[in-house]
Amino acid sequence: MENRITDIGPPHYAQFFPPVIKKNYGKWKSHEIVQPGVIKYTSETGDVVYAVRVGCARLITTDLVREVCEIADKYCDGYVRWTTRNNIEFHVTDEEKLRALLDDLKGRKFPNGSYKFPVGGTGASVTNIVHTQGWVHCHTPAIDASGVVKAVMDELFDYFGSHKLPAQVRIALACCLNMCGAVHCSDIAILGIHRKPPLVEDDRLEHVCEIPLVVAACPLGAIKPATVEIEGKKKKTVRVNVDRCMFCGNCYTMCPAMPLADGEGDGIAILVGGKISNRISPPKFSKLVIPYIPNEPPRWPTTVKWVKKILETYAQHARKYERLGEWAERIGWERFFELCEIPFTEKSIDDYRLAYDTYRTSLHFKFTSHVEPM
Amino acid sequence: MADIKKHDTPMVDELKSGPWPSFVDDIYSYAEKHQKQACFDLMGQLELSYKHKETHWKHGGIVGVFGYGGGVIGRYSDQQDKFPAIWAFHTIRVNQPASKWYHSSALRKLCDMWDHRGSGMLNTHGSTGDLVLLGTVTEQLEPIFYDLTHQMNMDLGGSGSNLRTPSCCVGKARCEWSCIDTQALTYDLTMTYQDELHRPAFPYKFKFKISGCPNDCVAAIARADLSIIGTWIDDIRIDQEAVRAYVGGELKPNAGAHSDRDWGPFDIQKEVIDLCPTQCMYWDEKEKKLYINNKECNRCMHCINVMPEALRPGTDTGATILMGAKAPILEGAQLSTVIVPFMRLEPPYDNLKELIEKTWDFWMENGKNRERLGELIQRVGLNRFIVDVLGLKPIPQHVREPRSNPYVFWKEEEVEGGWQRDVAEFRKRHPA
Ligand code: HEM
Ligand code: HEM
Ligand code: HEM
Ligand code: HEM
Ligand code: SF4
Numbered sequence: 018m019e020n021r022i023t024d025i026g027p028p029h030y031a032q033f034f035p036p037v038i039k040k041n042y043g044k045w046k047s048h049e050i051v052q053p054g055v056i057k058y059t060s061e062t063g064d065v066v067y068a069v070r071v072g073c074a075r076l077i078t079t080d081l082v083r084e085v086c087e088i089a090d091k092y093c094d095g096y097v098r099w100t101t102r103n104n105i106e107f108h109v110t111d112e113e114k115l116r117a118l119l120d121d122l123k124g125r126k127f128p129n130g131s132y133k134f135p136v137g138g139t140g141a142s143v144t145n146i147v148h149t150q151g152w153v154h155c156h157t158p159a160i161d162a163s164g165v166v167k168a169v170m171d172e173l174f175d176y177f178g179s180h181k182l183p184a185q186v187r188i189a190l191a192c193c194l195n196m197c198g199a200v201h202c203s204d205i206a207i208l209g210i211h212r213k214p215p216l217v218e219d220d221r222l223e224h225v226c227e228i229p230l231v232v233a234a235c236p237l238g239a240i241k242p243a244t245v246e247i248e249g250k251k252k253k254t255v256r257v258n259v260d261r262c263m264f265c266g267n268c269y270t271m272c273p274a275m276p277l278a279d280g281e282g283d284g285i286a287i288l289v290g291g292k293i294s295n296r297i298s299p300p301k302f303s304k305l306v307i308p309y310i311p312n313e314p315p316r317w318p319t320t321v322k323w324v325k326k327i328l329e330t331y332a333q334h335a336r337k338y339e340r341l342g343e344w345a346e347r348i349g350w351e352r353f354f355e356l357c358e359i360p361f362t363e364k365s366i367d368d369y370r371l372a373y374d375t376y377r378t379s380l381h382f383k384f385t386s387h388v389e390p391m
Numbered sequence: 392m393a394d395i396k397k398h399d400t401p402m403v404d405e406l407k408s409g410p411w412p413s414f415v416d417d418i419y420s421y422a423e424k425h426q427k428q429a430c431f432d433l434m435g436q437l438e439l440s441y442k443h444k445e446t447h448w449k450h451g452g453i454v455g456v457f458g459y460g461g462g463v464i465g466r467y468s469d470q471q472d473k474f475p476a477i478w479a480f481h482t483i484r485v486n487q488p489a490s491k492w493y494h495s496s497a498l499r500k501l502c503d504m505w506d507h508r509g510s511g512m513l514n515t516h517g518s519t520g521d522l523v524l525l526g527t528v529t530e531q532l533e534p535i536f537y538d539l540t541h542q543m544n545m546d547l548g549g550s551g552s553n554l555r556t557p558s559c560c561v562g563k564a565r566c567e568w569s570c571i572d573t574q575a576l577t578y579d580l581t582m583t584y585q586d587e588l589h590r591p592a593f594p595y596k597f598k599f600k601i602s603g604c605p606n607d608c609v610a611a612i613a614r615a616d617l618s619i620i621g622t623w624i625d626d627i628r629i630d631q632e633a634v635r636a637y638v639g640g641e642l643k644p645n646a647g648a649h650s651d652r653d654w655g656p657f658d659i660q661k662e663v664i665d666l667c668p669t670q671c672m673y674w675d676e677k678e679k680k681l682y683i684n685n686k687e688c689n690r691c692m693h694c695i696n697v698m699p700e701a702l703r704p705g706t707d708t709g710a711t712i713l714m715g716a717k718a719p720i721l722e723g724a725q726l727s728t729v730i731v732p733f734m735r736l737e738p739p740y741d742n743l744k745e746l747i748e749k750t751w752d753f754w755m756e757n758g759k760n761r762e763r764l765g766e767l768i769q770r771v772g773l774n775r776f777i778v779d780v781l782g783l784k785p786i787p788q789h790v791r792e793p794r795s796n797p798y799v800f801w802k803e804e805e806v807e808g809g810w811q812r813d814v815a816e817f818r819k820r821h822p823a
C-alpha cells in the first residue's frame with residue numbers, strides 16, 4: 018500500500034494524437050472515402066490524412082495488440098486508434114505509405130486463413146458488429162457473443178469491404194435482455210433470450226439473497242416471499258408466478274439462487290429497423306420480427322440465414338440513403354414481413370406495457386399475402 | 392510453469408475458418424506461444440458451453456482494489472476442477488483515453504504487464520468504452536493497479552452503481568462536423584468526477600456519452616443517462632461552387648459512401664431537396680444556387696452528409712443536452728429526452744456541471760435502488776423534473792407533441808380561491 022496513487026484518471030488523449038491530428042485539431046474541412054475502408058480527410062491548412070479502418074474481433078490477445086503496434090510503428094509513427102465499433106484505425110499522410118500499408122494488411126492472416134486486418138467498415142457497408150461477452154465471460158447470457166458474431170461476419174464479409182448497400186447497416190448483438198451491447202436501436206439486432214422461468218433453490222436462497230430486493234426486482238411483480246420446510250427446518254424463500262414471468266433474468270441479477278439459463282429453452286430473437294443518427298428521420302428503436310431461433314453453436318446457421326435474408330431483401334428494395342427502418346416504414350411493416358418471408362406470429366404483437374402504441378388504429382394498411390378475406 | 396493441459400474443442404475450432412478475424416485462432420496461437428493455461432482453459436470451458444448451450448460462469452463475486460468501489464468485476468468458473476487456470480477470472484476496466492487513440496509505446500507496456508499478471512486476453516473495447524482486461528485472480532488486482540498507475544499513468548474505469556467511464560466520438564481530432572470539443576469535455580468530466588467514478592454513491596449506474604454532431608457516432612442518445620450531442624444555432628455554411636461541382640458530377644455524393652453500386656447520376660432534387668425532412672431547401676436550377684431556410688432546418692445532417700465539400704454546420708456551436716436513455720430492463724427501452732436544446736460548452740463547463748450536479752442531487756435523494764434516471768423522470772413526470780427539479784422553463788422543444796389527454800394535475804395554489812370550500816355554502820346554491 019506504500020506510495021499508492023489513486024484517481025489519476027485516464028492518460029490525456031492529446032499525447033496519443035499523431036502530429037498531423039494535433040496540428041489540425043478542429044481545422045478539418047472535408048473528407049472523402051477514397052475506397053471502402055479508407056477515408057481521406059482534408060484540413061483548412063491543406064494537410065491531408067488517410068484513415069484506414071480495419072475489422073477486429075473484440076476479444077483479442079496481447080500478441081495481436083503487439084502486431085497492431087508493429088504496424089503502427091512501421092507506417093504511423095506508432096499511433097493507432099480504436100473506434101466505437103471495435104474497428105482499428107491506422108493513419109498515414111501520404112499515398113505511398115497508404116499503398117504499402119494496405120498491401121501489408123492484406124497479407125496478414127491467422128494460421129487457419131482468416132484475415133487479421135480486413136479493410137472496410139466505411140460508408141454504405143456492414144461495419145463491425147458491436148457485441149457483449151457471451152459465454153466467454155458473463156454469468157447471465159442466453160447465447161454466446163464472439164462465436165455468433167464470427168459466424169455472421171463470415172457470411173457478410175463481402176458487405177464489410179464494399180459499398181453496395183443503400184445506406185450503412187449497423188448490426189449489434191447482446192447476449193441477454195440487459196443489452197449491455199445496446200441493440201435496441203440497431204438496424205439488425207441479435208439478442209439472446211431465455212424462455213424458462215427461474216429455478217428457485219429453496220435451500221440456498223435465504224443465505225445468498227435479500228428477499229425484498231428480489232421481490233422488487235421483478236418488473237412483472239411475479240415474485241412473492243414464501244416459507245418452506247426442508248428437513249424439519251423453516252426456510253425463507255420465494256415463489257414465482259410463472260404465468261407472469263417474461264424471462265428477463267432480473268431476479269437472477271439480484272439473486273444467484275434463481276438461475277434461469279437452459280440449454281434447450283434459450284435462443285435468439287432478431288430485431289430490426291432501429292437507428293441512432295438524426296439523419297432524415299429521428300432515432301428509432303429496433304422492432305422484434307423473429308421472436309425465437311434455437312441456439313445452434315458453433316455456427317448458428319439459422320440466425321446467420323435470417324440476418325442475411327433481411328439484409329439482402331433490404332439491399333434489393335430500399336432507396337439510396339434509406340436506412341433499414343426507414344425502408345420498412347415506407348413500405349409498411351406488413352410488406353416487410355411479406356418481402357423478407359418472415360412468418361408473422363402472435364409473438365410479434367406486443368403484450369407488454371404501452372403495447373397500445375403499436376396497435377393499428379387506421380385503415381392505412383396494405384393488402385399482403387397475410388390477408389385472407391373472411 | 393505448470394503443465395499445459397489441452398482440451399479438445401472441436402466445435403470452437405470450427406470458428407477458425409472463414410474470412411472474418413478468428414478470435415479462436417488468435418487465442419490458440421497466443422496460448423501455444425506463451426504456454427498460457429488460462430487461454431486453453433477458457434477455450435475448453437467455451438467448448439463445454441457450446442455443448443450445454445449454457446454459460447459456465449458463476450454469478451457474482453465482489454472483488455476490487457483498495458478504496459475503489461468500481462472498475463473490477465469478479466468472475467468465477469463453475470467448473471473449477473476441469474479448468475483450474477480460470478477458476479477466478481476477473482475483469483479489469485481500464486479508463487480509455489478519450490476517443491481511444493493510443494501510442495504503441497503505451498500499448499506495449501500494457502501488454503507486457505498483462506502477459507505477466509493476467510490471461511493475455513482483452514476486449515478492445517468494452518461497450519461502455521473502457522479498455523477491458525479479461526481474466527485475472529484476486530491476488531493480482533493490487534499489483535495490476537500499482538503497475539497501471541505507476542508505469543502507465545492509467546487508472547481504472549467504472550462499474551457498479553457509479554458513474555461509468557465517459558466516452559466520446561472522434562470529434563475535432565478528425566471530423567469536420569464536430570460542433571464541440573468532445574475529447575476535452577470527456578476528459579474534463581472524467582477528471583472532475585473521479586470520486587463518483589470510483590466510489591459508488593448512486594442508486595444505479597450513470598453514463599455520459601458525447602457526440603460532436605447529430606450523426607451521433609457514439610450512440611449517445613440511446614446509451615447515456617446524460618447525452619451531450621453537438622449542434623449549431625446559426626446557419627449551415629454553403630460553398631455554392633462546391634454545390635455546383637456535386638450537381639455537375641465532379642464530386643462524389645456522400646463522400647463516396649455508395650461507390651460499389653450504380654445508383655445513376657447524382658440528382659440534387661431527389662437526393663437532397665426531396666429528402667430534407669423539413670422541406671426547407673430549394674435548388675434554383677436556373678441560378679444554379681442552393682437556398683436553405685435555416686430557420687426551418689432541424690439540423691438532421693442529411694444534406695451535409697451528402698455534400699460534405701459544400702455544406703458545413705454553422706459556426707455558433709454548442710450542444711443539446713438530453714437525459715434518460717437506458718436499455719429495456721426494467722421499464723422498457725428509452726431514448727434520451729431533450730432537456731436543454733442549446734448549451735454553449737466552453738471550459739470549465741460550469742453551466743453543464745451545475746446541471747449535472749442538480750440532477751444527481753435529486754436522483755440520489757429520490758431514486759429507488761437500481762432506478763435509472765430515465766425511470767425516475769418517468770415516475771415524477773418530465774414536467775415536474777424540468778420545472779421543479781431543474782428550475783428550467785418548459786418549452787415546446789421538450790416534447791414531440793403536446794399531451795392529448797386533459798387529465799392535468801393542478802396544484803391548489805394555482806386555482807383561484809384554493810381547494811378549501813364550504814359544502815354548506817355550496818348547498819345553499821344547490822339544494823340536494
Ligand atoms: C442503430 C442502432 C445502434 C447503433 C448504430 C448502435 C451503435 C452502437 C455503438 C457504436 C455502440 C458502441 C458501442 C461502444 O461504444 O463500444 C453501441 C453500444 C451500445 N449501444 Fe448501441 N447501437 C445501436 C443500438 C443500440 C440499442 C438498441 C441500444 C439499447 C440498449 C443501444 C445501447 C447501447 C449500449 C447500452 C451500448 C453499450 C452500452 C453502453 O456503453 O452504454 N444501442 N451501440
Ligand atoms: C439488470 C441488470 C444488469 C446486470 C446484472 C448487468 C451485469 C453486467 C455484468 C456482470 C457485466 C460485466 C460483464 C463482464 O465484464 O463479464 C456487465 C457489463 C456491461 N453492462 Fe450490464 N448488466 C445489467 C444491465 C445493464 C444495462 C441495462 C446496460 C445498458 C443499458 C448494461 C450495460 C453494460 C455494459 C455496457 C457493459 C460492458 C459490457 C461489455 O464490456 O461488453 N448493463 N453488465
Ligand atoms: C458521411 C458521413 C459520416 C462521417 C464522415 C462519419 C464519420 C465517422 C467517424 C469518423 C467515425 C469514427 C468515430 C468514432 O469511432 O468515434 C464514425 C463512426 C460511426 N458513425 Fe459516423 N460518420 C458519418 C455518418 C454517420 C451516420 C449518418 C451515422 C448514423 C446514421 C453514423 C454512425 C456512426 C456509427 C454508429 C459509428 C461507429 C462506427 C464504427 O466505429 O465503425 N455515422 N463515423
Ligand atoms: C378536451 C377534451 C375533450 C373534449 C372537449 C371532448 C369532447 C367530446 C365531445 C363533444 C364528444 C361528443 C361527441 C358526439 O356527441 O358526437 C366526444 C366524444 C368522445 N370522446 Fe371526447 N372530448 C375530450 C377528450 C376526450 C378524451 C381524452 C378521450 C379519451 C381518452 C375522449 C374520448 C371520446 C370518445 C371515445 C368519444 C366518442 C364517444 C362516442 O361516440 O360514443 N375524449 N368528446
Ligand atoms: S448482455 Fe447480458 S449476458 Fe451479455 S454481457 Fe451483458 S449482462 Fe452479460
Ligand code: SF4
Pocket residue numbers: 214215234235236237238239240257261262263264265266267268269277
Ligand atoms: S425472470 Fe424477470 S419476469 Fe421472470 S420472475 Fe425473474 S424478474 Fe420476474
Ligand code: SF4
Pocket residue numbers: 560561562566567568569570602603604605606607608609
Ligand atoms: S458524431 Fe458527428 S462529429 Fe462525431 S465523429 Fe460522428 S459525424 Fe463526426
Ligand code: SF4
Pocket residue numbers: 297666667668669670671672683687688689690691692693694695
Ligand atoms: S440539415 Fe436536414 S433539415 Fe437541415 S437543411 Fe439539411 S436536410 Fe434539411
